Amino acid sequence: MASPAAELESRAVESSSRWAEFRAWITQPGVLCSTPVLLLLLIGFLAPLLVVVGYSLMPPRTFDFGHVPTLENFISIVNESYYRSFLWAFGLACITVVLLLIICYPLAYGMAKLFGHWAHLLTLLLVIPLFVSENIRLFGWVLFLIKRGVLLGALESWFGIGADSMLYSVPAIVLGLVYVYLPFTLFPVMLGISMVPRDVTEAARDLGASRWQVFREIELPLAMPGILIGAMLTFVLSLGSLAESKILGGQAVIMIADDIETAFTFGQNWPLGSALSVLLILLVGSLVLYVLRRLDLDEILGRR
């Protein structure tokens, strides 16, 4: 056993070596260069989140932090029917992701492997609408689908078919979500598919693999990081979406983002809105962390 003096000395050496390590770390050019951005993120990103968390612990309908923290808001969320809004948001987000993967995989495959120069044109066609506000694009759909609008009006006047309105329903919301978030699934999936080396699929075919086997055992696993990122991006965005259910769905169902907006505006209950936001952030955050743990970003970005 070491004497107390020796122990003290070894502790001092240890702490000074830790300090030296920290100094070496902090004086790295990379760390120094990223300090301004890190500070900005800390102030601009983390601080508002902390304010939201702080408000979620304040009594309902208060507007400052000078109160004893309480879990009242979370309790009322559990007691009220907010689970419906969470379930609708999660359900619609899942349906959107599944539909988009079915639509985007073949399209992305074509763009990555088959279309050649045409892929650029297609990319452009998909990207250009992103410059137009989402609400305006959705309102375009309203004019297309509304009674006596472009579609139903034409059907009625040309063929005498008087169809019922297609708006203000759950399928209309799904249409909006699929339409708006298509590029967010398509491009990551395309990236994933383009990462599959042609040699590998050719080798598999040479060794007698069927098309299905090549797809299932070679292409799908190798493209999985892109597919997962696309799916995750779409899922998170759909979960927080508001415009689709409001504009196309006529609020046929209330999604969680709508409840949060109501609490902050007409409800004037900032603590309740904050508590709903914190729950949503926790749910989405844990999901994203779970998926990211299964992914190697360096590999996707081709750094290894």
Added chain:
Amino acid sequence: MKFNRRRFLKASCATAAAFTAPGFLAHTAHAAREKELNILCWEGYNSDEVLDPFRKSTGAKVQAESGTSDPDMINKLRAGEINVWDVINVNQPWAREQMYPEGLIKALPRDKFEPYMENMMEAFKPPYKWALSHDGKDLIGMTQRFGPFNFVVNTDKISRETAEDEGFDLFNEASNAGKFGILTYDNWNIYHMCVGAGVDPFKKHTDAEIDAFEQTARKWFKGAKLLTDDLVQMNLALINGEIDLYCTGGTYTASPARFDGATNIRGITPARGPMDGKGGIVWVEVTSVVNNPQVSPLAEEFLHYVQQPEACHAVAFSEGTYNPITQMADSKVFSQFTKEELDAIQWDTLEEELSRAVDYNINPDYDRMDVIYNAAKREA
């Protein structure tokens, strides 16, 4: 998110407000505010038609932001932005019942402003209750825009007479389920659902009355074909035949459609109802000077400016929605309006509608009803 000019202005103002927030402003001398004015208002007062001539004549930097509801704007002052804003424009009860007693707004010089009130429409001449403090001594704001706010019908489907006669019962009738929309201005919806349940919204309610409100709220949300907080979308659905009527609406929401030529879209004030026999509600905006410790001297000047005939017309017919104003009794103001404009704001029946409406007021059970309302909306 919609990114139109109003939202852009709103975002810019919010950013500007953040930078002029208490910490920054504390060091600003009063003199430095002689050339700036911050207005918290319902949309319209923040339009360039209204503000540009004032900016030009004063050379001041004028910024205006609109809110989603009266409490939304008032809570901004309560949350510490009393140092930011100079003028606040909200509906009639708030100045007298809450903002003045809480010291959020200050009194106006009566000798300077009451002469304007003498020229207003009969119902708004002094002593006008909502422009005065409780003891009747202080003038706390000036009225301008107003409008009956109840429900809107397509008169090709439901005649004005039928609508006025049946009132909010139209939304209770099973045969109208799937034929109406709800414009989700939550606070107004709550008042109208009370009226639909045969309950006066502006008094303390018994449990039985709250139950009646809940049943009506659930029935209306179940029967509604469309919910939206966008009046353009709602009018479009009404014009295209998706719906025959919508509730929470009036001159304010019907006027843009009427001004575009759809004169079959009409705001309705029910002939009778549970509010001392009356079935309609009317809102009147009261514009006050904020009790800002370093209030801009332009605040009062702005209140004078919006009483001038051209400015009155600009306020009534600024972008978005069109509304009657209390100054229309003055012939110099009235002559600013064209026949089409008068038709858009239903001038022909305005006085009659006013006589059938009670003043918008504070609902003492709002918080309780708001929880029920939102649950009914989610669970429909």
